[in-house]
Amino acid sequence: MTSTNFKTLMRMFIVAALAIVSIPSFAQQPSAQSNTQSQTQRPRRVNLDSARVFIRPSKSPGLGKEMKKLKEDKDGFISMFNGKNLKGWDALPRFWSVKDGVIECVEGPGPGDNIQSNLVWMDSQKNPEKYANVEIHVQYRWLSNGGNSGVQVRGVMNVDSTKHIAGYQADMDPQNNYTGGIYDESALSGRRTKDVQGPHISPRGFKVTYPADGGEGKATPLAETSEQLASYLKPVGQEFNELVIIAQGSHITVKINGHVFTEMIDENPGALKNGIVALQQHAGAGMQIQFKDPKIKFL
Numbered sequence: 437m438t439s440t441n442f443k444t445l446m447r448m449f450i451v452a453a454l455a456i457v458s459i460p461s462f463a464q465q466p467s468a469q470s471n472t473q474s475q476t477q478r479p480r481r482v483n484l485d486s487a488r489v490f491i492r493p494s495k496s497p498g499l500g501k502e503m504k505k506l507k508e509d510k511d512g513f514i515s516m517f518n519g520k521n522l523k524g525w526d527a528l529p530r531f532w533s534v535k536d537g538v539i540e541c542v543e544g545p546g547p548g549d550n551i552q553s554n555l556v557w558m559d560s561q562k563n564p565e566k567y568a569n570v571e572i573h574v575q576y577r578w579l580s581n582g583g584n585s586g587v588q589v590r591g592v593m594n595v596d597s598t599k600h601i602a603g604y605q606a607d608m609d610p611q612n613n614y615t616g617g618i619y620d621e622s623a624l625s626g627r628r629t630k631d632v633q634g635p636h637i638s639p640r641g642f643k644v645t646y647p648a649d650g651g652e653g654k655a656t657p658l659a660e661t662s663e664q665l666a667s668y669l670k671p672v673g674q675e676f677n678e679l680v681i682i683a684q685g686s687h688i689t690v691k692i693n694g695h696v697f698t699e700m701i702d703e704n705p706g707a708l709k710n711g712i713v714a715l716q717q718h719a720g721a722g723m724q725i726q727f728k729d730p731k732i733k734f735l
Contacts, residue, residue, distance in 0.1 A: 496533050498523035502558055508733075513573070516557060516730040527555040527599050531717050538728040541715070543583070545722040554588060554601040554714040557732075561593065561712050568710035569684045569735040575676040575728045578610035583723025584716075585609070586619065589683050591712035594622055601714045606681050606690045607636065610723075612666045616640040616690055616697030621716075626706035631655055638688070638700035640665055646704040658696060668693045676728060684735050 498521030506514045516524060519537050532541055532555050543549050560567045567590070574587060584607075591603035602622035607614045617636035620628070628637055630644055630653030638644040641662035642655040658665075669692065670677050680691040686707060688700045702708075715727060 496527075496529040497521040498525075498534075499529050499532065500526045500558075506559065509731075511733070513571075513731040513733045516732060517728070522555075524558055525555050526558050526561070527717075528553050535726075538726045539715070539730075540726050541585070541717050541724070543717055543720065543723045549722075550719050551598055551717070552595075552600050552719040553598045553717045554591075555717070556593075556599055556601065557713040560714075564711045566710075566734065567713055570681075570713070571683075571733045571735055572681040572713065572730070573678065573732075574715075574730040575678050576608065577670065577674070577676045577726050578672045579724040579726060580722060581610050581672055583610060583720055583725065584614070584718035585723070585725050586621075586716040586718075587679060587681060588621065588712060588714040588716060589681055589688070590708040590710055591621070591714055592624060592708075593712065594624075599714075601712050601716070603708050603711055604637075604683075604688065605716065606679060608679070610672050610725075612669050614640075615669055616665060616692050618688060618690060618698055618700050625702070625704065625708050628653055628704065636698075637702075638690075638698045640697050643699040643701070645701040646707070648703040648705070650705055658699070660695060665692075665695055665697050668695050676726075682735075 501523045503518070503524030508514055517539060521534055522532060522539070525532070528551065531543055531553065532539065534540070539555070541555070570589065572587065572589065576585070586605040586607045588601045588603055588605050591601040594600045594602035602624040603620070604625070605619045605621045607617050607619045609615055614636070617634070617640045618638035619635065620637040625637070628646065630637075632639060632642055632644070632655035639655070639662070641658055641660065643658060644653045644655045646653045677692055682689045686701050686703050688702065690697045713732065
């Protein structure tokens with residue numbers, strides 16, 4: 437056999453071998469129809485906390501005991517936390533505790549944990565009229581990827597057995613879909629209509645004005661969009677965010693990390709005038725959040 441014939445025979449052998457190998461691969465390719473379906477189907481939501489173990493507190497020292505000495509500092513603020521225990525606050529004890537000098541809320545995914553509840557500032561429940569015009573500062577950070585929380589202002593005890601507070605809430609969630617908007621928990625101030633979409637009575641990135649005649653709320657965009665404002669929020673498990681709520685008369689402003697996230701002028705007949713201050717534990721399957729340095733000033 438000449439070298440030329442040998443080379444020709446080898447080429448034919450290689451081509452045949454490649455054809456045989458490619459048959460299974462070709463058979464496994466999806467049809468055009470199935471490929472189109474897979475691209476149009478919405479991806480399943482991944483539970484980022486599926487491997488997480490939520491350990492609820494075994495003790496909540498100080499809970500339900502009044503903080504008797506409420507002293508103002510040089511700037512007129514009253515500290516709402518002594519850094520040691522939960523004196524001055526009331527809540528369901530199995531969710532709230534003090535850990536490493538901060539207030540922590542842990543809600544597990546098991547039976548009995550799916551409860552809408554709050555850590556209630558007792559003096560505001562006892563003397564709600566004092567808490568009409570206030571400036572509240574608190575730092576927070578998420579340690580879970582799921583959950584929802586917020587800071588209630590001008591609230592009302594909705595369900596005493598679970599310490600559920602209704603009313604205005606500066607909303608927050610670890611994925612920052614809602615963080616910074618004002619939500620009306622349990623629609624305490626009445627069902628409203630507004631000319632901007634979303635579940636909030638005053639969404640992030642807008643100033644919403646509700647007229648005294650009970651008419652539709654009118655929204656004006658703020659200087660920074662919702663997307664821009666969300667970029668200022670700290671990632672889960674890292675630094676604390678600083679939340680500020682200023683409620684004075686009909687005007688309520690929410691700031692986070694130095695930026696105005698929303699403003700609301702509420703002259704609606706159902707507007708809330710005063711009430712309870714509280715931290716929220718939203719019902720759901722597992723969450724962990726920490727708060728530190730809460731303080732309040734009467735305006």
